[in-house]
Amino acid sequence: MKSLGLYVHIPFCKSRCLYCDFISSKLTDDSALKLYSQKVRDEIDILGEQGLFDNHQLDTIYFGGGTPSLLKIDYFRTILESKFLNRRYSLKEFTIEANPGSIDYDTIIALKKYGLNRVSIGVQSLNDKSLNAIGRIHDKDKAIEAIKLAIKAGVEVSVDLMLGIPYQTKEDIKFFIDTVVDLGVNHISMYMLSLEEGTALTKLVEEGKLEVASDDEKVELLDYASSLLKEKGLYRYEVSNFARKGKEAIHNTKYWRLEDYIGVGVGSHSLVDNKRFYNPDNFEDYYACINRKELAHIKEEDLTESDVEEEYIMLAFRLSDGINLVDYKNKFGIDFDEKYKNQINKYNKFLNINNNNISIKEEYLSVMNSIVVDFLS
Ligand SMILES: C[S@@+](CC[C@H](N)C(=O)[O-])C[C@H]1O[C@@H](n2cnc3c(N)ncnc32)[C@H](O)[C@@H]1O
Numbered sequence: 491m492k493s494l495g496l497y498v499h500i501p502f503c504k505s506r507c508l509y510c511d512f513i514s515s516k517l518t519d520d521s522a523l524k525l526y527s528q529k530v531r532d533e534i535d536i537l538g539e540q541g542l543f544d545n546h547q548l549d550t551i552y553f554g555g556g557t558p559s560l561l562k563i564d565y566f567r568t569i570l571e572s573k574f575l576n577r578r579y580s581l582k583e584f585t586i587e588a589n590p591g592s593i594d595y596d597t598i599i600a601l602k603k604y605g606l607n608r609v610s611i612g613v614q615s616l617n618d619k620s621l622n623a624i625g626r627i628h629d630k631d632k633a634i635e636a637i638k639l640a641i642k643a644g645v646e647v648s649v650d651l652m653l654g655i656p657y658q659t660k661e662d663i664k665f666f667i668d669t670v671v672d673l674g675v676n677h678i679s680m681y682m683l684s685l686e687e688g689t690a691l692t693k694l695v696e697e698g699k700l701e702v703a704s705d706d707e708k709v710e711l712l713d714y715a716s717s718l719l720k721e722k723g724l725y726r727y728e729v730s731n732f733a734r735k736g737k738e739a740i741h742n743t744k745y746w747r748l749e750d751y752i753g754v755g756v757g758s759h760s761l762v763d764n765k766r767f768y769n770p771d772n773f774e775d776y777y778a779c780i781n782r783k784e785l786a787h788i789k790e791e792d793l794t795e796s797d798v799e800e801e802y803i804m805l806a807f808r809l810s811d812g813i814n815l816v817d818y819k820n821k822f823g824i825d826f827d828e829k830y831k832n833q834i835n836k837y838n839k840f841l842n843i844n845n846n847n848i849s850i851k852e853e854y855l856s857v858m859n860s861i862v863v864d865f866l867s
């Protein structure tokens with residue numbers, strides 16, 4: 491049986507961070523979360539009745555957002571007790587994303603009964619001036635408290651760190667890494683700030699009211715952070731992700747390995763048997779589909795073999811393991827090193843090559859796009 495990941499999107503936040511353009515709306519009333527969790531459960535039931543979970547073994551669950559930590563335990567239960575999830579539990583990993591401003595100890599403990607073993611906390615920075623400038627609802631102390639709380643609850647903790655935000659220095663990054671690793675964090679995701687169109691931060695930067703790092707400076711910060719983490723025993727297993735061996739994110743690795751996952755909720759998407767499905771990105775259309783007891787798939791894409799190959803190469807090169815030659819041959823029926831021998835020669839000094847894998851050397855991962863583009867023909 492093929493393994494399957496379940497992604498549940500929770501599109502609510504207490505307030506919008508100035509840089510963010512994720513699908514999420516400001517939570518004004520708890521009843522909106524209650525209704526939403528019922529609809530998500532209904533969506534899972536519809537998917538189950540239409541056989542989308544058949545021939546698959548659900549082994550990872552990921553609640554992302556938005557802010558999943560806003561959900562009360564009863565709302566998590568509403569979703570998790572769908573009959574289609576209940577009988578398929580054999581979880582290797584169950585993660586929820588949490589904002590330090592809304593994490594709750596008792597909820598984590600209660601979720602452990604459903605298999606929760608990981609919390610991904612959006613810390614972003616431990617410099618109060620930076621946190622304030624990007625519109626976070628928490629300060630440094632609250633973020634540290636959140637990490638301690640999750641570790642005390644006995645789950646693995648991952649934290650997000652943003653690079654290139656206002657007022658950030660190299661010392662801040664060192665302080666961040668020293669602090670979180672000493673607290674027991676075994677996984678860090680690092681995101682270079684992206685100035686998204688229409689966000690408040692982009693406007694402030696365009697008006698010259700706030701300064702952010704340039705692209706080159708961000709790459710330098712990422713490489714600096716990467717070297718600090720290496721000294722602490724966390725290796726770069728993906729362009730933006732660092733972990734101790736054995737603590738890599740299993741669910742997210744499915745995305746990078748083009749394995750099957752089902753996304754439920756507003757704005758989510760799925761990949762099942764080389765088909766991609768997209769849900770509506772607004773509540774109205776999403777609820778309308780669910781109320782009609784229909785799949786909430788507004789768009790369906792049948793990936794051709796060449797689409798799959800292109801995505802496979804693009805994503806696999808993000809990983810420190812890179813292209814697995816046997817897996818590639820099994821999937822596409824040809825030898826990767828034969829088909830791409832010219833490119834492999836051209837980029838030889840940037841690549842690790844052995845009998846099993848071809849990957850981009852760790853020190854070049856930050857600039858991988860300029861290499862990978864030549865493999866996409
Ligand atoms: C869904 S959020 C994580 C959970 C929660 N919403 C929070 O922010 O605490 C996913 C992560 O994406 C990153 N992110 C969001 N917008 C970004 C942007 N414009 N540039 C870089 N990173 C961004 C942040 O690090 C954020 O923690």
Ligand code: SF4
Pocket residue numbers: 502503505506507510511512514555556557589612
């Ligand atoms: S970064 Fe997280 S908390 Fe902030 S608006 Fe985006 S999804 Fe919400």
